[in-house]
Ligand code: SF4
């Protein structure tokens with residue numbers, strides 16, 4: 001007789017898995033890479049390749065040397081990290097930069113914190129922040145920038161210097177802007193975000209709250225000027241970051257109140273970091289990492305009130 | 316605040332097939348094995364010995380305390396064994412094995428002369444009706460005198476625990492008059508102010524049918540309410556029902572009856588009706604047979620102690636290769652069985668079987684989906700960590716005892732973690748630690 005295979009209830013499970021979620025994410029990110037390559041040239045694909053290879057190599061080496069096991073982890077997270085790094089760097093980023101960034105992202109931020117889903121900071125974001133801060137002022141030239149004096153050609157510098165003239169939203173829709181690879185086409189970013197929301201991968205609340213708080217601060221502190229607010233919102237990579245990086249499960253709080261505070265921290269700090277152009281395209285990422293740092297605290301302090309909590313006997 | 320009715324997931328299951336289910340007849344060939352203990356109830360005392368002849372409906376076990384019930388023989392036959400075995404709930408229990416004979420003789424109660432409260436209560440104790448959810452205690456336990464003083468609301472569930480179970484709904488649809496009369500009987504013995512019929516599946520049909528029947532009986536309609544529930548949970552959902560319907564928060568460690576809320580189901584109403592109007596003891600319960608390994612789904616009136624193999628001879632398995640196991644008690648919170656010899660007691664209402672699917676657990680990715688879905692607002696992933704660290708103190712502080720074992724957290728978890736299982740084990744540990 002065939003033996004019964006017995007598992008714990010529930011016997012039906014929802015048709016999702018970590019793999020499916022990450023696959024949706026990778027699909028969207030790769031599509032954005034292709035869009036980036038179309039507008040910024042083939043160099044994007046070389047950056048992507050180097051990031052992917054170095055991510056795999058570092059993961060392999062760490063597993064071999066520290067964890068004493070052969071092969072790569074079978075989760076897809078390092079692929080996400082590598083693609084993500086490509087998307088948040090400028091198209092002219094030097095080709096050795098992904099190696100440095102992946103070292104920081106995979107080894108320091110991810111593996112040393114205990115591996116997949118144990119990290120506190122966003123790996124790709126921290127990698128980019130470290131690599132940009134290492135090279136200071138040079139980093140601004142990594143973004144594709146022109147000289148014709150349009151706002152879109154060097155939006156981050158223009159924001160910092162208060163030069164909001166010649167702002168045309170059209171430039172940001174079709175890759176005429178000097179910004180990170182992932183954000184060259186606003187339509188693609190929004191479409192990707194929408195896809196992830198519809199597929200249930202990300203929660204629409206986090207990007208919504210983050211963008212609202214960022215926009216609100218920009219609106220209030222610039223004399224209620226709608227145009228300047230739009231320059232801030234679209235000129236900096238904040239939309240890309242709030243859709244694809246802020247929503248990361250591991251590094252964002254779970255409770256609604258926690259998410260609200262997290263988004264406020266992100267929105268407000270991102271505004272000031274962008275305004276004073278602290279790290280060029282890394283300013284928003286720095287705000288992201290700053291907000292990430294609060295997540296463990298927020299998750300610990302803000303807990304849902306469970307059924308019957310505080311009720312002595314019955315009420 | 317709308318509380319629990321916004322949480323949870325809606326599991327479709329095989330509702331379409333079940334909606335048109337006809338009651339199936341099963342031929343029983345194997346011996347009947349009646350367990351004397353099931354769930355939280357205590358073990359009844361056997362009154363028969365090996366070799367004795369029993370009739371359908373003759374008493375074979377009697378209660379020893381307030382949480383055990385009278386048990387009646389489901390068939391005519393000979394007692395072939397009275398011994399300790401493991402019942403289909405995984406507990407050790409005395410099981411009475413009866414070999415059925417061809418005789419059709421039956422032994423039922425004498426009619427009740429006058430429907431006074433004490434007579435009715437006596438009949439409820441006598442009839443052996445058992446709750447089919449949660450703790451699976453005998454139905455009369457709730458109405459023991461001490462609790463009745465504050466009686467307020469009687470809730471009658473006309474729906475089932477998940478999308479793969481349809482028994483209560485089936486009974487409400489096909490035995491509307493019996494359910495209405497049974498509910499009124501419970502109302503009489505509990506002194507409640509109102510009856511709330513909660514409906515989920517096929518709401519309109521059930522509500523209109525039941526209203527008609529209640530009008531025909533001449534019931535006081537001001538005392539009767541219908542409530543369309545938006546989510547259903549398996550197992551200990553009385554507390555959530557009490558919160559949704561009466562706005563009373565009763566901690567999970569306490570019984571809702573102590574706060575004036577009584578929960579019955581279509582099945583227990585039917586049992587009481589049969590005991591009072593037809594003088595029949597409770598010897599059977601309606602089982603839903605469903606799940607994707609079966610060719611067809613259906614509802615069966617199963618006699619107490621029928622073996623599962625009799626069900627499988629009527630309901631065929633689609634693909635033998637893919638069959639892995641079956642479970643009693645629904646898809647979400649059921650108990651997996653290890654052999655076709657498992658007996659079906661009256662305190663369960665479903666036998667479900669699903670195709671073999673292997674899930675491997677991954678580490679938690681902190682996605683928060685489990686927290687969002689938990690009907691009692693726990694944090695399953697935190698409790699899961701405490702369970703693995705055996706840190707029961709902290710788990711208790713985080714409300715581990717409030718878990719109703721509904722399984723929704725395991726259902727949604729993308730890392731396929733067996734959260735519900737570990738949390739409920741831990742909960743049992745905590746409760747045991749307290750009572751010892
Ligand atoms: S923790 Fe308990 S009550 Fe909450 S979803 Fe999981 S099984 Fe259900």
Ligand code: SF4
Nearest residue numbers: 679680682683685728
């Ligand atoms: S649903 Fe699973 S993966 Fe997500 S937080 Fe809960 S336990 Fe972790």
